[in-house]
Amino acid sequence: MKLPKNLLAEMITHSLEQDPEECCGLLLGNGDEVSRLIRVQNVHEDRVSRFSMAPLDLLEAEREADRRGEIFVAIYHSHTYSQGYPSDTDIRNAVQSGWTDPYYVLVSLVEKTRPVVRAYRISSAGDVAEQFISVLGAGGYTSGTTRPRVNE
Ligand SMILES: [Zn+2]
Numbered sequence: 001m002k003l004p005k006n007l008l009a010e011m012i013t014h015s016l017e018q019d020p021e022e023c024c025g026l027l028l029g030n031g032d033e034v035s036r037l038i039r040v041q042n043v044h045e046d047r048v049s050r051f052s053m054a055p056l057d058l059l060e061a062e063r064e065a066d067r068r069g070e071i072f073v074a075i076y077h078s079h080t081y082s083q084g085y086p087s088d089t090d091i092r093n094a095v096q097s098g099w100t101d102p103y104y105v106l107v108s109l110v111e112k113t114r115p116v117v118r119a120y121r122i123s124s125a126g127d128v129a130e131q132f133i134s135v136l137g138a139g140g141y142t143s144g145t146t147r148p149r150v151n152e
Contacts, residue, residue, distance in 0.1 A: 081109075
């Protein structure tokens with residue numbers, strides 16, 4: 001997927017602002033290219049280790065995306081105490097919701113000063129495959145091999 005550098009930074013900022021709770025949001029655009037980020041409120045009762053997107057935020061985002069001719073390229077959320085890999089719950093939720101088209105982007109804050117951002121696809125069978133993130137406006141990096149810094 002293609003992600004502008006400023007939106008990568010915005011996603012990391014959102015994650016740090018919500019820490020120690022998990023944040024969540026949407027990356028919108030066309031095809032596999034992201035052009036807009038929408039923060040979504042995490043309404044799960046256990047926000048430190050789970051997330052659940054506010055239904056009204058989601059509905060509004062869907063309407064606006066339709067109006068602008070955009071799709072949900074990716075869903076992102078943060079892991080404040082665990083690695084940037086979809087948890088069993090994340091995989092189960094993806095399969096059950098039928099949301100297997102969007103990328104799943106994880107921001108791990110295990111090292112607060114060095115957030116790690118990774119993207120995945122989760123199939124309807126629950127298979128997880130890591131995807132390449134091409135950062136626009138910067139040299140592309142293979143997720144996991146280069147760690148984006150927040151204050152560069
Ligand atoms: Zn998760």
